[in-house]
Amino acid sequence: MAHSDASSARPHITAAVDGSAHADEALRWAVDEAARRGLALRILHAWPPLAAHGGRDTDRAESRRILGDADLLARDSAPGLAIATVDAVDTVGAALTAESESAALLVLGSRGRGGFRSLLLGSTSLTAASVARCPVVVVRARSGDAPSAPPEVVVGVDGREPADAVLAFAFEEAAARPGTRLRIVHGWRPEDWTLPGGPVFTRADVEARADRGLAEATAGWSEKYPQVDVVRDRASGPPATALVRSSAGAVVTVVGRRVPATSLGLRLSPVAHAVLLHAHGPVAVVPHR
Structure with missing residues (x-):
């Protein structure tokens, strides 16, 4: 396979996770893509600087739990893949924008935990696709027919x-x-x-x-x-x-x-x-x- 200069200069793919099923689906896509391209994988979770109702310790513990679960999922899917986790204390938009400066690819789910079921696209995914410095892949469950043959x-x-x-x-x-x-x-x-x-x-x-x-x-x-x-x-x-x-x-x-x-x-x-x-x-x- 041919690698672009961008991939050579940016040796990792970043998957953003939030503990939702949509994020897990995006993470699996990112794992496959990283393995295919021969790149490392970074798993990012961002949580806001201002404490939620449970306080900063609760937020920090929740972030570590989400990252730990995502790390296990990724390692089970692709043993041997170089994986790092990133616990970002920042707004999601700012964290994703900063991450896009160095990533070859940014991968997100179509909606997060806070998304309404009726929405086709979450605000975080839309924002990342609009402002990221690198390509962004928004992953959603396939609707309709399976991929064609040949794919x-x-x-x-x-x-x-x-x-x-x-x-x-x-x-x-x-x-x-x-x-x-x-x-x-x-x-x-x-x-x-x-x-x-x-x-x-x-x-x-x-x-x-x-x-x-x-x-x-x-x-x-x-x-x-x-x-x-x-x-x-x-x-x-x-x-x-x-x-x-x-x-x-x-x-x-x-x-x-x-x-x-x-x-x-x-x-x-x-x-x-x-x-x-x-x-x-x-x-x-x-x-x-």
């Missing part, structure tokens, strides 16, 4: 805005799983590929422009990863709809998050937000410029 990694691409970091992550995920196909989904709408005030194009002309954009955005990646079978899927309609549909058979669905030049502005695109809310399995959000 697929799905990645969303906008042919108008190439994002090498997103494609690099997707290709590496597929390469790390022998026999896994990479499906590059280009959800497009005709109005996105016509020029305001320009000449009138036929639908065939617009489709050809969209195909050229996709080819240019993905050029060269199959040469870098010749072992990965690639399918390019030009899907007419809203991009989020196409990605959610494709996620039903995916082991992970990959979307990008453009990092703004300043701290102002939208951190998570409508497409990435919709995929996080509605995908049928794990979603990876990859920051890029």
